[in-house]
Structures are given as C-alpha cells and as structure tokens.
Amino acid sequence: MSSARKKSSRLGTLALLFLILLVVVAGALGVVAYRHYAGFADAPIDGIEAGDTLVVEPGDSLPKVLRRLDAMGIASRGFEWRALAKQMGAAGRIQVGEYALEPGMTPRDLLVAMRDGKVVSYRFTIVEGWNIRDLRAALAKASPLKQEGAQLDDAALMRALGLGAQHPEGRFLPETYLYTRNDSDLDVLKRAAAAMEKALAEAWSGRDQGLPLDTPYQLLTLASIVEKETGIAEERPQIAGVFVRRLKVPMRLETDPTVIYGMGSAYSGNIRRRDLDTDTPYNTYTRDGLPPTPIAMPGRDALQATAHPAPGDALFFVAVGDGSGRHVFTRTYAEHQSAVAEYLKRYRAQRTPQATTQ
Structure with a gap:
C-alpha cells in the first residue's frame, strides 16, 4: 500500500474515532441534560413559603408569570419552565386565577395546576335564619370577593341580580358557596338565589295535599317563620304543624319573630307587651294570616318541614x-x-341569684 493510501486510511480512522467520540460525548451530555431537566421538573421549587399564592391575570403569558415568580423571590429558570410547559401541553393554556404555592411543590405540580385551572377556592356560608341585612353585612366582609353590589339598595340589588321587583328577604338559600378571587358578591348571590328557587320548587312540588298555602311564596314565607322559631331540627315539623292548623282554623299565628322583624332597627333585644300590641304589616298578633314577605332565609330542612308538617x-x-x-x-x-x-x-x-350562706 502506498504511503498516500496509508495516510488516507489513518485519517479516515481518526475521523471515525473522532465521530464516535462526538457521539459518545453528545450522548453523555444528553443524559446529563435529561437528568438535570428531569430533576428540575420534579424537584421542590425554591423560595416558596406557607401561604404564598400566585395570581395569573387575564392576558398573562408564561414568561410574564415566570417574571412574577422571580419578583416574589421564587427561583424560576425560564428555559426549563418553557420546555416543561411545552412537553406537558401547558404552554399557551395557562388559566386565569389564583393558585396556591405550597412548600414542596414542583414545577410540574404548578404547571398542572395552571393548565387545569386548579385555582384557590374560598367559602362563604349563608346561615339559616339570617335576614337580608345579616347576609349583606357578611358579604361586605368576605375577602377577596369583589364588592359590586355593596353600594346598591335592596331594590337595585335585586334588579342587578336579574330578579326584578322581588323582595330580597328569604330569596337566598342558606348553604356554603365556593368562590374564587375573580368572583363578586353578585356572583355568590346569583348562585344562592338559583339554589333557593330550586329548593323551593322541590318543596312545593312534593308538598302534602291540603295545606292552607296557595303559592310557593307563601310556603317560603311560612318556612322562614318556622326557621326563626326553633333551632331544633326535629321540632321544625311540629312547629310547622301548629302554624298550619292555626291557618286552617283560622287563628292568628301570634309569633314573636314576625313582630321583631316588623320592628326593624327599633328592636333592642327585648320584646314587650306594647310591641305585641303595636300594629305593623308583620305583626301576626294584630293581623290575620301570613306576613307580606318572608322574615329570614329558611334552610332546606325548614322548607321541607313546612311542606310536610307533623300531624297532631x-x-x-x-x-x-x-x-x-x-x-x-x-x-x-x-x-x-x-x-x-x-x-x-x-x-x-x-x-x-342564689342566696349565699354565711
């Protein structure tokens, strides 16, 4: 073999060895990079403290969200985040909302939450027996609920809820409602009103025959009185039975909660004989039948007790x-x-006071 051919063969061998070396090095680097990437995706995020949350606003992109994390002092290496988001199908699909950041959370956990909209939920409970003043006062203190109806009077509030000229008392079902940072007091009230409409319709459609009630609204009104008269669940059907029989006799209901409701802000915690004798549209000692509106928010149990009063x-x-x-x-x-x-x-x-012995 000539020296030229030998030299060419050696060069070819060196090139092949160099190529093999490049492949090996590239493979090794790939393994290192993959392990680094995998370690990033499933390693706890640095800098998170208990109670931290991340808010994604409308129009936010992933880079903007990452900058917000940086501003919070939470480590966020952009390249790995973007690569992971693309792999998970989260890029461009981040949903608006507030997300809980918990110690030990990984980048994968957070991206899954933002991709699937697993936002922080808050609770607001309407308590059985609350009146509309109680409800509105509690809503005004609920955070971070947006206050869109707080400055409206009752009539304007009902119009804003799409409920027209309805009286607000009794129209919102006592339950616990979940809301998010972007919800408003009107959103919660709309859900509560829809829930009451459904619960009342169910109670009315399944009511006992022969009740002295002509409309679902009358059932709602009587249920509100039952709700205010007792906090003992098993007594509600008995209380309802007494009032139903009084309406049938007919006989005045003579129930103190209606008198108190009619007194409004004049009620100071005590009800006196003169209060029972003072006529108002809600005084069932001076007026026959039901008061003109409910006096509180009755719960499901009060609605059902009124629809199915105990015999006796x-x-x-x-x-x-x-x-x-x-x-x-x-x-x-x-x-x-x-x-x-x-x-x-x-x-x-x-x-x-007990007498003391000397």
Whole structure:
C-alpha cells in the first residue's frame, strides 16, 4: 500500500474515532441534560413559603408569570419552565386565577395546576335564619370577593341580580358557596338565589295535599317563620304543624319573630307587651294570616318541614325554659297558660341569684 493510501486510511480512522467520540460525548451530555431537566421538573421549587399564592391575570403569558415568580423571590429558570410547559401541553393554556404555592411543590405540580385551572377556592356560608341585612353585612366582609353590589339598595340589588321587583328577604338559600378571587358578591348571590328557587320548587312540588298555602311564596314565607322559631331540627315539623292548623282554623299565628322583624332597627333585644300590641304589616298578633314577605332565609330542612308538617292537634307552643331551646306543645289555651307559667317559673329561677350562706 502506498504511503498516500496509508495516510488516507489513518485519517479516515481518526475521523471515525473522532465521530464516535462526538457521539459518545453528545450522548453523555444528553443524559446529563435529561437528568438535570428531569430533576428540575420534579424537584421542590425554591423560595416558596406557607401561604404564598400566585395570581395569573387575564392576558398573562408564561414568561410574564415566570417574571412574577422571580419578583416574589421564587427561583424560576425560564428555559426549563418553557420546555416543561411545552412537553406537558401547558404552554399557551395557562388559566386565569389564583393558585396556591405550597412548600414542596414542583414545577410540574404548578404547571398542572395552571393548565387545569386548579385555582384557590374560598367559602362563604349563608346561615339559616339570617335576614337580608345579616347576609349583606357578611358579604361586605368576605375577602377577596369583589364588592359590586355593596353600594346598591335592596331594590337595585335585586334588579342587578336579574330578579326584578322581588323582595330580597328569604330569596337566598342558606348553604356554603365556593368562590374564587375573580368572583363578586353578585356572583355568590346569583348562585344562592338559583339554589333557593330550586329548593323551593322541590318543596312545593312534593308538598302534602291540603295545606292552607296557595303559592310557593307563601310556603317560603311560612318556612322562614318556622326557621326563626326553633333551632331544633326535629321540632321544625311540629312547629310547622301548629302554624298550619292555626291557618286552617283560622287563628292568628301570634309569633314573636314576625313582630321583631316588623320592628326593624327599633328592636333592642327585648320584646314587650306594647310591641305585641303595636300594629305593623308583620305583626301576626294584630293581623290575620301570613306576613307580606318572608322574615329570614329558611334552610332546606325548614322548607321541607313546612311542606310536610307533623300531624297532631297542638295549637300552641312555648319554650321549655331550661336552656335547651326545646318547646312544649299543647292543645288548649288552658294547657298553654300552664306551660307558660312553668316557663316563667324556670326563667325567673335562672335569673335569681342564689342566696349565699354565711
């Protein structure tokens, strides 16, 4: 073999060895890079502290979100984030909202949350027996709920909710509602109003036959009185039964919660004889039948109790007076008077200081 051919062969061999070396080095670098990338994707994000959240605003891109993380002091290497987001199908699909940042969370966890819209939820509970003033006061304090209806009067609020000229009392179902940072008080009220409409329709459609109630609104109104009269769940059908029988007799309802509602801000915690004698549209001691509107927000149980009152012949009830919140149910006025006397006896005994021995 000539020297030229030998030289050419050696060069070819060197080139092949160099190529093999390049492949090996590239492979090794690829393995290192992959391990680094995989380690980044599933390693805890540096800088997160308990209670941290990330807010994604409308129009935010991934780079902008990463800059926000940087501004929060949370490490965010852009290249790895973008590569991971592309691999996961999260690039361009980040959803608006507030996201919880928890210690130990990985970049993969956060991208999954933003891709799937797993935003932070807050809770707002409407309590059984609240009136519209109670509800609006609680909404005004709910954070971070946007306050869009806080400055509206009741009539304007109902129009803003698409409920026209309806009276607001009793129209919102007591339940716990979830909301996000971008929701407003009107959003919560719309859901509560829709829930009440559904619950009332169910109670009305399944009601017992022969009730002295002509409309679902009358059922709602009576249920609100039942709600205010007792906090004992098993007593609600009994209370409803008393009122239904009174309406059938007919006999005035004579229920203190309606009087208190009619007094409005004048009520200071005590109800007196003169309050029972002072006529208002809500005074069921001076007026026949139901009051013109509900007096509170009845829960599902009160609606169902009113739709299915307990049978019996009791026309009266009074608190036991032992602090349990329970009532004594009686058939005649004489029995009722006796029960009232027992209540007053227990009430006075509880308020009388015990004599001290010397």
